[in-house]
Amino acid sequence: xxxxxxxxxxxxxxxxxxxxxxxxxxxxxxxxxxxxxxxxxxxxxxxxxxxxxxxxxxxxxxxxxxxxxxxxxxxxxxxxxxxxxxxxxxxxxxxxxxxxxxxxxxxxxxxxxxxxxxxxxxxxxxxxxxxxxxxxxxxxxxxxxxxxxxxxxxxxxxxxxxxxxxxxxxxxxxxxxxxxxxxxxxxxxxxxxxxxxxxxxxxxxxxxxxxxxxxxxxxxxxxxxxxxxxxxxxxxxxxxxxxxxxxxxxxxxxxxxxxxxx
Amino acid sequence: xxxxxxxxxxxxxxxxxxxxxxxxxxxxxxxxxxxxxxxxxxxxxxxxxxxxxxxxxxxxxxxxxxxxxxxxxxxxxxxxxxxxxxxxxxxxxxxxxxxxxxxxxxxxxxxxxxxxxxxxxxxxxxxxxxxxxxxxxxxxxxxxxxxxxxxxxxxxxxxxxxxxxxxxxxxxxxxxxxxxxxxxxxxxxxxxxxxxxxxxxxxxxxxxxxxxxxxxxxxxxxxxxxxxxxxxxxxxxxxxxxxxxxxxxxxxxxxxxxxxxxxxxxxxxxxxxxxxxxxxxxxxxxxxxxxxx
Numbered sequence: 001x002x003x004x005x006x007x008x009x010x011x012x013x014x015x016x017x018x019x020x021x022x023x024x025x026x027x028x029x030x031x032x033x034x035x036x037x038x039x040x041x042x043x044x045x046x047x048x049x050x051x052x053x054x055x056x057x058x059x060x061x062x063x064x065x066x067x068x069x070x071x072x073x074x075x076x077x078x079x080x081x082x083x084x085x086x087x088x089x090x091x092x093x094x095x096x097x098x099x100x101x102x103x104x105x106x107x108x109x110x111x112x113x114x115x116x117x118x119x120x121x122x123x124x125x126x127x128x129x130x131x132x133x134x135x136x137x138x139x140x141x142x143x144x145x146x147x148x149x150x151x152x153x154x155x156x157x158x159x160x161x162x163x164x165x166x167x168x169x170x171x172x173x174x175x176x177x178x179x180x181x182x183x184x185x186x187x188x189x190x191x192x193x194x195x196x197x198x199x200x201x202x203x204x205x206x207x208x209x210x211x212x213x214x215x216x217x218x219x220x221x222x223x224x225x226x227x228x229x230x231x232x233x234x235x236x237x238x239x240x241x242x243x244x245x246x247x248x249x250x251x252x253x254x255x256x257x258x259x260x261x262x
Numbered sequence: 263x264x265x266x267x268x269x270x271x272x273x274x275x276x277x278x279x280x281x282x283x284x285x286x287x288x289x290x291x292x293x294x295x296x297x298x299x300x301x302x303x304x305x306x307x308x309x310x311x312x313x314x315x316x317x318x319x320x321x322x323x324x325x326x327x328x329x330x331x332x333x334x335x336x337x338x339x340x341x342x343x344x345x346x347x348x349x350x351x352x353x354x355x356x357x358x359x360x361x362x363x364x365x366x367x368x369x370x371x372x373x374x375x376x377x378x379x380x381x382x383x384x385x386x387x388x389x390x391x392x393x394x395x396x397x398x399x400x401x402x403x404x405x406x407x408x409x410x411x412x413x414x415x416x417x418x419x420x421x422x423x424x425x426x427x428x429x430x431x432x433x434x435x436x437x438x439x440x441x442x443x444x445x446x447x448x449x450x451x452x453x454x455x456x457x458x459x460x461x462x463x464x465x466x467x468x469x470x471x472x473x474x475x476x477x478x479x480x481x482x483x484x485x486x487x488x489x490x491x492x493x494x495x496x497x498x499x500x501x502x503x504x505x506x507x508x509x510x511x512x513x514x515x516x517x518x519x520x521x522x523x524x525x526x527x528x529x530x531x532x533x534x535x536x537x538x539x540x541x542x543x544x545x546x547x548x549x550x551x552x553x554x555x
Contacts (some may be wrong), residue, residue: 024462025462025463028463028466029466032466032469035470036469036473039473039476039477042482042483043329043482043483046483046487046488047332047333047336047483049487049489050336050342050343050487051336054332054335054336055335179315179319179322180318182318182322183318183321183322185322186322186324186325187324189325189328190324190328193328193332197332197335198332199331199334199335202328202331
């Protein structure tokens with residue numbers, strides 16, 4: 001465990017060093033992150049310009065969901081997406097062999113291959129959105145609720161990561177996976193809305209098939225103190241089984257990998 | 263035209279040189295026209311060969327459906343502005359159809375080929391690269407039509423009788439409006455893509471373009487639901503003519519005279535962008551030659 005933590009530190013330092021070489025990119029990416037953050041509020045503002053409540057969510061509560069969305073998006077684009085691109089390159093060129101030869105778990109190595117430190121801006125932005133939302137609500141989240149929300153944050157990141165492991169596993173079969181990542185990003189966009197806005201097939205899709213509800217709505221409910229304990233428990237169980245499933249699929253796919261050069 | 267060397271301005275016989283250049287130019291146009299059917303066939307074969315990828319690309323255009331679900335929830339207890347639930351269905355399904363039909367991907371290709379230098383292969387061919395890109399992108403339209411057919415049928419089945427315009431002229435002009443929308447999309451992409459000749463982060467710039475598109479084209483939210491000044495501002499930007507205009511024309515939210523006027527504005531934007539694209543491209547070519555040479 002300690003060894004893997006140290007490895008994580010090394011990988012992170014390497015990414016930071018690479019990122020420091022492209023300082024202008026840093027600024028551009030940072031500015032873009034801010035731009036998107038503001039922009040993602042536009043539909044919300046329009047909707048709540050016409051209504052004071054949608055599907056039982058007030059503006060402030062929906063804002064909390066957007067906060068979680070920003071946070072998860074930062075995680076997705078800062079920690080998960082860059083690594084994914086690297087792995088796909090490896091698989092395509094056959095250089096994954098060099099990763100597999102290293103004396104550490106391959107899944108760990110490929111998923112920590114690259115970070116984009118500048119995405120920290122998203123985290124700060126999310127905190128700012130939370131602050132605004134709770135300021136407007138006129139209260140501070142209870143410590144217990146914060147604790148549950150943080151636990152669910154862990155589940156959410158783990159689930160999001162698992163989805164990506166599944167996407168990477170698909171790369172062993174179909175190779176050109178950047179389309180799939182694009183597809184997932186576009187689906188993930190729906191996570192900015194509370195899941196109860198959706199009905200029927202959509203609700204089912206976003207709760208069970210692609211667990212977006214788990215990533216933004218449930219943590220938001222927890223932070224607001226509206227989450228039922230039963231749902232929280234189900235969320236934890238759900239994300240655990242999702243992660244296990246992803247790990248299983250990964251192991252099967254990697255067993256099937258034959259180097260592109262052979 | 264790029265592959266054809268510029269007018270060889272002989273100092274002795276400027277007139278003859280000019281005449282020769284003109285002939286070469288008309289030759290280039292003829293040659294391009296002759297090549298177009300082949301380019302289209304190749305492009306279609308390409309699109310069919312990668313049909314799975316193509317399908318995934320199209321599936322990722324799901325934003326209108328998500329927004330439709332959202333606005334339906336909002337409109338459940340009464341209409342929003344001019345929009346009741348049925349109007350939202352018509353609007354977003356039509357938006358999905360227009361978006362599916364007017365998609366282009368030239369920016370990614372351009373960016374990649376300029377950076378990797380593989381653009382040189384294209385330059386060797388006796389057809390202007392922009393024409394070749396355009397042909398590749400247009401060639402995918404039949405496939406796009408097939409794949410957007412279910413959405414179209416759904417649209418007609420759900421609201422065909424009530425919310426689709428009954429004006430035969432507007433219905434006949436709808437393909438023209440879609441073609442104009444595609445042209446604006448493609449040319450804007452070409453311009454931003456050609457900026458890769460100068461700057462590293464052309465794709466980041468394009469992200470901003472897409473962000474503006476999302477809001478000012480009515481893709482996320484119908485423009486009339488915005489505060490008045492946003493809708494007015496949108497009329498002076500190209501984005502509206504890439505999506506909202508064909509959509510509103512189709513679902514009968516525009517009078518005939520208004521639609522005709524906007525069609526003119528749309529093609530004016532397309533013409534401006536065409537001039538911009540060819541200028542950017544010509545300047546960029548000099549840069550590229552400098553890199554390679």
